[in-house]
Amino acid sequence: MSTVNEFDRSMSLPQLPFDLAEPFGLPTLEKAAMLLSTLNEMTDWHTAKCSPYANMRQRMFTSGLSRVREDLPFLPVRLFKTLKLASVADSEIVKTLTSSGTTGQAVSRIFLDRETSVRQSRVLTAIMASSLGKKRLPMVIIDSPELMKDRSRFNARAAGILGFSVFGRNHYYCLDKKLQLDTDGLAAFLEEHRETPILAFGFTFVVWQGLYQSALQAGRRFDFGPGSTLIHGGGWKRLLDQQVDNTTFKLRMREQLGIQRVFNYYGMVEQVGSIFMECEYGYLHAPVYADVIIRDPMTLEPLSVGQVGVIQVLSALPISYPGHSLLTEDMGVLHGEDDCPCGRLGRYFSVTGRMPQVEMRGCSDTRSIP
Amino acid sequence: MMNIHYFLEQSSNRPLDEVLASCAELPAWRPFDHRAVDFVARFSQRLLMHQDVRRYPEIAALGHWFRAARMRDLAQYYPIETDDAVIVGRGLTFHLAPANVDSVFMYSWLISLLAGNANIVRVSQKISSQLAFLVEVLNSTLQEDVGQAVQGRIVIMTYPHDEGITRSISSQCMMRVVWGGDATVATIRSVPLRPTATEICFPDRFSAAAIKAEALAMADDDALKKLAANFYNDAFWFGQQACSSPRLVNWVGDSEQCAVAQARFWEAVRQEVKRRAPENTPAMGMARLSAAFEYAAFSLAHPSIQEPFIQSPARLELETLVSSEAKALHCGNGLFLEQRLDAIEQLASQLSDKEQTLAVHGFTRAEILLLVNALPARSLDRIVPMGEALGFAPVWDGTDLFVAFSRRISIPKNSL
Numbered sequence: 001m002s003t004v005n006e007f008d009r010s011m012s013l014p015q016l017p018f019d020l021a022e023p024f025g026l027p028t029l030e031k032a033a034m035l036l037s038t039l040n041e042m043t044d045w046h047t048a049k050c051s052p053y054a055n056m057r058q059r060m061f062t063s064g065l066s067r068v069r070e071d072l073p074f075l076p077v078r079l080f081k082t083l084k085l086a087s088v089a090d091s092e093i094v095k096t097l098t099s100s101g102t103t104g105q106a107v108s109r110i111f112l113d114r115e116t117s118v119r120q121s122r123v124l125t126a127i128m129a130s131s132l133g134k135k136r137l138p139m140v141i142i143d144s145p146e147l148m149k150d151r152s153r154f155n156a157r158a159a160g161i162l163g164f165s166v167f168g169r170n171h172y173y174c175l176d177k178k179l180q181l182d183t184d185g186l187a188a189f190l191e192e193h194r195e196t197p198i199l200a201f202g203f204t205f206v207v208w209q210g211l212y213q214s215a216l217q218a219g220r221r222f223d224f225g226p227g228s229t230l231i232h233g234g235g236w237k238r239l240l241d242q243q244v245d246n247t248t249f250k251l252r253m254r255e256q257l258g259i260q261r262v263f264n265y266y267g268m269v270e271q272v273g274s275i276f277m278e279c280e281y282g283y284l285h286a287p288v289y290a291d292v293i294i295r296d297p298m299t300l301e302p303l304s305v306g307q308v309g310v311i312q313v314l315s316a317l318p319i320s321y322p323g324h325s326l327l328t329e330d331m332g333v334l335h336g337e338d339d340c341p342c343g344r345l346g347r348y349f350s351v352t353g354r355m356p357q358v359e360m361r362g363c364s365d366t367r368s369i370p
Numbered sequence: 371m372m373n374i375h376y377f378l379e380q381s382s383n384r385p386l387d388e389v390l391a392s393c394a395e396l397p398a399w400r401p402f403d404h405r406a407v408d409f410v411a412r413f414s415q416r417l418l419m420h421q422d423v424r425r426y427p428e429i430a431a432l433g434h435w436f437r438a439a440r441m442r443d444l445a446q447y448y449p450i451e452t453d454d455a456v457i458v459g460r461g462l463t464f465h466l467a468p469a470n471v472d473s474v475f476m477y478s479w480l481i482s483l484l485a486g487n488a489n490i491v492r493v494s495q496k497i498s499s500q501l502a503f504l505v506e507v508l509n510s511t512l513q514e515d516v517g518q519a520v521q522g523r524i525v526i527m528t529y530p531h532d533e534g535i536t537r538s539i540s541s542q543c544m545m546r547v548v549w550g551g552d553a554t555v556a557t558i559r560s561v562p563l564r565p566t567a568t569e570i571c572f573p574d575r576f577s578a579a580a581i582k583a584e585a586l587a588m589a590d591d592d593a594l595k596k597l598a599a600n601f602y603n604d605a606f607w608f609g610q611q612a613c614s615s616p617r618l619v620n621w622v623g624d625s626e627q628c629a630v631a632q633a634r635f636w637e638a639v640r641q642e643v644k645r646r647a648p649e650n651t652p653a654m655g656m657a658r659l660s661a662a663f664e665y666a667a668f669s670l671a672h673p674s675i676q677e678p679f680i681q682s683p684a685r686l687e688l689e690t691l692v693s694s695e696a697k698a699l700h701c702g703n704g705l706f707l708e709q710r711l712d713a714i715e716q717l718a719s720q721l722s723d724k725e726q727t728l729a730v731h732g733f734t735r736a737e738i739l740l741l742v743n744a745l746p747a748r749s750l751d752r753i754v755p756m757g758e759a760l761g762f763a764p765v766w767d768g769t770d771l772f773v774a775f776s777r778r779i780s781i782p783k784n785s786l
Contacts, residue, residue: 055668060666356651
């Protein structure tokens with residue numbers, strides 16, 4: 001087996017071949033071929049630019065172009081926690097994103113160059129415009145302004161807030177650094193913008209704990225107003241531990257806070273930008289720049305509509321790191337393709353939970369106890 | 371000291387200093403004192419009679435190992451008095467157990483009791499169902515008459531990370547036994563012991579198997595089936611995560627012989643895995659898959675054959691000699707590294723103090739001795755027939771536990 005890759009190192013940058021004005025406008029028949037050819041180009045690009053990726057591709061997959069999306073080489077997403085995977089020189093890296101793991105856990109490190117970063121914002125803007133329209137609304141950010149001040153830790157939460165804050169104006173951070181709600185401050189902000197619809201954004205567990213539970217404990221109800229929208233993401237793990245599902249979440253947001261429209265999104269620090277937004281019918285949608293495949297967790301065979309399996313995510317955005325095709329550790333189910341009642345084309349699906357983690361056994365696993 | 375939780379009723383709610391003081395002043399017994407033997411025999415009998423033991427084959431093996439007849443045999447082997455010495459326990463022994471109860475750790479603790487010691491055992495904060503089961507049976511055995519005599523000699527506790535508690539216990543014990551990862555061993559070692567105390571550590575180890583291709587070629591189907599079953603017992607119990615579980619399979623012979631032997635052997639193992647259906651969750655598959663990608667990323671190994679890699683057993687062919695990186699990336703869960711050697715002694719130069727057990731099949735004693743004579747210092751503690759890698763012996767990691775847990779008081783040879 002040869003260890004050097006034989007690809008031309010001066011290859012051209014894979015382009016984003018899609019109309020940014022229509023993130024959900026292509027039927028699968030057209031989208032699939034375009035996305036596949038872009039992703040094939042990206043596989044070759046990363047093979048030429050990232051030698052650990054080339055090593056993995058050579059050993060774990062058959063060579064040559066993939067003829068269907070299911071054949072594309074993928075990486076298990078946890079590799080970004082253990083390997084440094086970059087497809088650009090260190091001097092090209094403008095930002096390093098890290099996942100917000102708890103202390104002691106390994107975190108993902110994602111290296112962004114200018115091009116990837118620009119693609120992420122452009123695509124996120126296009127996807128958000130389809131849910132929010134183009135007008136920028138007064139925005140409540142459900143987090144602490146302190147989080148943004150600490151630039152030494154540019155973690156997923158801070159990056160997410162920064163990315164989403166461009167869709168609103170007059171930003172108001174409603175939590176203090178202990179993630180407690182400033183009830184009077186929020187009431188004043190809502191009063192000030194009584195005449196316009198409000199946009200709210202936050203991470204799912206922060207919204208639940210910092211906004212909803214704080215308001216509940218303080219005995220305060222709020223009214224975000226008739227046109228209000230909450231966008232939230234980041235994962236359900238901590239809420240599912242408390243038996244809170246999406247339906248309950250929406251109901252509580254409406255009851256306690258008067259937020260009318262609540263949209264979850266599925267995204268990860270390893271594929272910022274090409275997020276999967278929830279529609280009015282409660283389904284997550286793949287935009288034209290991205291796709292999902294559900295696989296049997298035991299055989300990795302692709303599954304069809306209605307079968308729960310492990311989620312693989314595809315994205316046409318990552319140029320500076322080999323993250324265009326990732327096998328996640330999330331479980332989900334595909335609901336259909338091109339036929340969601342909301343009218344968006346492409347695949348739509350739900351996330352059902354996390355794959356349970358491996359239990360440590362045997363005699364080699366005492367964690368440090370002093 | 372509010373954070374300590376005691377599992378056995380007799381020690382609940384007592385301040386640590388009081389527990390330590392009363393343990394430390396207990397006399398050391400002679401090895402195989404009938405009070406300790408009777409208790410251990412009754413405990414293992416109760417384990418084996420319990421209706422739930424079927425769920426825990428490793429605990430059944432433990433109960434079987436400590437049956438009364440076995441202890442009588444052991445007592446013959448370890449005299450408690452010789453012409454010039456009397457053998458007694460070392461005194462209070464502090465055991466730090468691994469995160470999940472591993473039966474090997476239970477063996478060492480019971481041997482310490484049999485050797486004549488009082489014991490404080492710190493178990494993981496995460497209580498497994500195996501541990502709950504063992505504690506339940508221990509408690510009920512302590513309630514019986516045989517329990518009276520040993521009550522104070524068994525303290526089982528857990529506490530969250532707290533160096534102060536570890537320090538207090540370490541300052542009182544005469545012996546410390548540490549099971550755990552290399553980092554744990556290093557951390558605990560930084561906590562001082564009494565000047566006269568000793569310590570045994572059982573850190574992370576790496577184990578392998580070696581098969582002579584020629585011997586496998588001569589095996590008939592029954593012998594092959596037996597070999598596969600033995601390999602299964604070594605590699606698939608404890609999710610391949612015991613220190614003694616083989617993670618590397620060395621094939622000895624020319625490449626043609628080895629290719630034939632590998633195909634035959636792995637097909638038999640696959641059948642055995644199918645038949646016995648070990649736990650194989652999606653998360654275990656993901657762990658195997660991710661490890662394979664990591665080996666690939668560093669050009670250390672590639673899949674041995676073209677097949678859906680996520681399946682178990684999953685095989686990776688090494689591209690380099692066995693390195694510490696290659697050992698560190700291994701995650702257990704039914705993943706096997708493979709390499710071919712012309713002769714078994716070629717393995718020696720690839721070994722280090724990390725290696726514990728080599729399970730072998732098909733070699734002559736002379737061949738094994740060639741390997742042993744070529745070994746680097748401190749590498750390999752055991753070479754065992756395939757199927758006995760997880761078997762327990764009082765000599766563990768090269769240390770005779772009965773000897774380590776006791777001491778000799780010299781006496782004049784002739785009566786005065």
